[in-house]
Amino acid sequence: MRLPALPATLAALALVATGCTGSDGSGAEKVADRLAAQLQHHTLTGVPLESRSTVFDDQVAALKKYDVAVAASRVKADGDAATADLRWTWRIGTRTWTYRTTAHLARTGDTWKVDWRPDTLAPGLTDQERLEVARTTPARADILGAGGRPIVTQRRIYRYGLDKARVPAADVPALARRVAKAVGIAPGPFVTEAKAAGPKAFVEAIVLRPSDARDHVDPDFGHIPGALVLAGTRALAPDRDFGAELLGQVGPATAEVVQKSKGRVESGDEVGLSGLEGRYDEQLAGAATTEVRAATVTCTPAGACTRTGQKRVLADWAGHPGSPLQLTLDVDLQAKAERILAAAGGERSPASAIVAIRPSTGDVLVAANGPGNHGLNAATFGQYAPGSTFKIVTSLALLRAGLKPQDMVTCPPTIDVDGRRFKNYADYPASRLGKVTYRTAIANSCNTAVIGQRDRLGGRALADAAASLGLGVDHDLGFPAYFGQVPPASGETEKAADVIGQGKVLAGPLAMATVAASVAAGRTVVPHLLAGKAPAADPRLPLTAPEAHALHDLMRAVVTEGSGRFLASLGGDIGAKTGTAEYGTARADGSLPTHTWMIATRGDLAVAVFVETGESGSQTAGPLLKSFLS
Template identity: 50%
Template structure:
């Protein structure tokens, strides 16, 4: 291999030693094109520095330089994983004195956080063209980072940003740092032979798995603190002082983001804790070991917004940490608060309503004028799932609001006659009314009476006037849109499009394959109250922030819609006014007269009971929905007697609490 300086010397010898050869060389030069520039080599060098694959890097030292570059790059960047740089050619300058020499400026871009700002810098490489017109670069560690020398590596130190609060209606603080007690065995406080017994005693007091906890204590280091439980300060269920006084137990105080109570919208808001290995791996370097992150619910979905951006300091130093040089620093950026529409008072009232209900249960309240979700409480029977927003249950007779709308659109009025027999048979299947249905409301009765008393057979008898498509359109007009994207994990409702015969008959009374959530049925009531289709809102997007999609884990239980999206047929004010009258009739003359004396604006409501389970062991989902002023409410209990007798008292309790 001969470089430019050597080629110049050889040319001079030829000029001195042979005029004929000079003439030939001169003639060839006159006919040939300009020798190639260094662009191909500089692009190959930038690509190699980006990928870390130096097999085709244009180094003068060939494979030896490639091996050295590979080893140096791996060692230098290991402390920045999983980040990797993008390297591009910024400029190339040919030496004015020697056209066979050049300098290339390489621009580095590191995407080190989720902001638009990146860590950028430039390095420089020397190139020379050999006698075969091939350009080669000189390898140096300084190609990797500014002034980097052999043996230096890059490391990053993070400074955690302040996690932002979760706010409710009116800017009320819902989730904020609150004092907690981390209780566990501190192995420096108790002799080794006594640690197993101490661990088991603590586990017994906390009613956790003693064998598993004792195993953790045994496997931990000799000076380890092994946390058994985190208890919020003031939790009446735990005597922290007594627990801390047990042998070997340490009480480590800390603060973590918490809602006002353990139950407060927990399935929706989610929890915060140390980042899991899965979260760290999926974060592309945004989250590291020891960071606090959202683990579920809105805390996880909006984690990037809430946690802010960590402060970063990137340093170059020898592998043993000596001679450090700071290359880049950025201060932490606090998180941006997540604003929800939850009303603290109403959410607490809803939590109180479901607090003692054993089966899965929910209370949802919406402000019809805005669509804001004011409360969404899920009882403990849901085992941590947000029954309020993700539950999928047959809505029973509360769905008759949609069926009534479909009948109104077919030309019926509230005073149109319907037929309410004791039994109606469709394709061999018999449908009846609930056992306590008033016998004096059988026979030919107006639609308003059939609605007020929830006559199943009347709605089923009128099924030919309301096709399945008409039911789907009516449900959509009332807000039961299976394709709605709400900015939080939610299921509203779904009416299958392929129902006929007995399945269509069942759809008329909210059974069969019709599904809805408590949120969905509260939306139905809200749409009636507003006089237009309501889209529920729980999260208020931050200024300039994109709506975050729910995580797969949070949406897994929401299911897939049975049909493709279809246009929403607008609900008219006149339609809503008639539906409101029908719902008021449930209170004045139907199954919800117990709501007549609720203080405040008059109440309009609808009861609902939906059978489920195996024949011979049928049970009832029970519902009630109601409207009072600018408030729409849905109450649900997974297993109960009837809507009026099980869900009704819970609804009344909530409405009275809402009045203050």
């Protein structure tokens, strides 16, 4: 067994072993030092012994995974007998257990040997006792949503598996294969696990919610000899898909997690492996109550020992329960958004997301990912070209440069910039071409009109406008959050692409919902998902109330006369902006696939809807937005 290096503090203590002194010369001292050195490796191998211990390995077995420093000192000889003080410092998880014992040595001729006794290992230990470490982990704390509603909490589960104690050993492989088939898991690994488990072990095959059992478990399961279902609880969300990409997963600790925990986590612990569950594992998990005990055993002449139930506590440390993690998610709205995305397509559908923010507070109410994301957290950490939704940012920069919503601009079918031709989306209304107001150009999302105004924007104008709306400035919010980028354009073509949300401009649903929220709030909003995690916005050019009002009027025009007219039937003061952005590799007909977007404000709600591949913002993302706002 390769032992880990001792922590620095334990290693320093171990060095003391080389400095012990005694009255009989160096012989006993050297043997005491040798004993201390080997005990640090949980073994007596290499130590000269008066008689070989038959129980040492069994007694220390439960502590072999813990580091220990042993220092020998005060070696005192009296004729052919000697004693040495041993100072033990164990690292039991995150706790330290320190005590002293006495080692006995005997001399025959010129040779000193250790007269090993069990109480040299631990105070008062006898041949009839074995050391054990008992850890009791508290139930995992809840993750809560808005209003303190539980999101992840202890929910009922069923553990399906094979009870080896109820079947002949020879039948285990065949029965394990039947159990695996009945619960829908791969039989090979389960058969291997069942064969390797102890003769009386319950070998778990799958853990299911009661609502999932009907779909996953064959009725034949109950007729398989040894098949067993154990009821229990586990920290779970309302359903397997609820906020899955954001919340993360809980499961058995991996070797990597154990190593990084520095003793807090041990093999077999249930820990957060990803998402918020992983990042806040220490808070949610609390600390285990730990005891080091001497358990009494009875042994047969053949050496088989069983515990009697009698135990002495040698050391103990009280644990504590975890603390709930408070989120701002609205449980009902999150569930609604996920149902809408699921209804739009299954796992073969494009990646999609809906994010909703309360502008007045910055609370993230929804961070929903579609079934086609396959674990990708597109909602808060997606990085995509935002297309024409970014025209709200460009409009702020142009307003600051002196353009007014009623100013006339030109919206041609195409526009050439340094040899590259830009055009409007395929079904752009012909009646809105030519000379139109800037308000009309935004309402109908005219690319060429916005590109034609790019010369008004110099230096940091676009980046400053983005920052004023909460885009392009990173914050550590305690969860994966991407706020986009608006880098300087390297030329006129790139600048033309940037102002319509392509080029090198990137954002995600969270970032674009933040833009909409800032417009609605009349100030720069920094969204937050965790209670107490709300850094203040500090843009170089703060958003003003008149600017926000003008932007809201532009978004309102999208609904009253432009590409978002289908939202008008919902009533209320809804503002919106559609977006489509080309990406990727051209299809056979030469066209490029397109990201589709739509952002909106309605009262104290700001929403961004994203579908990775679709027809257009109004045709693909729009219906999802309308369903959400309905």
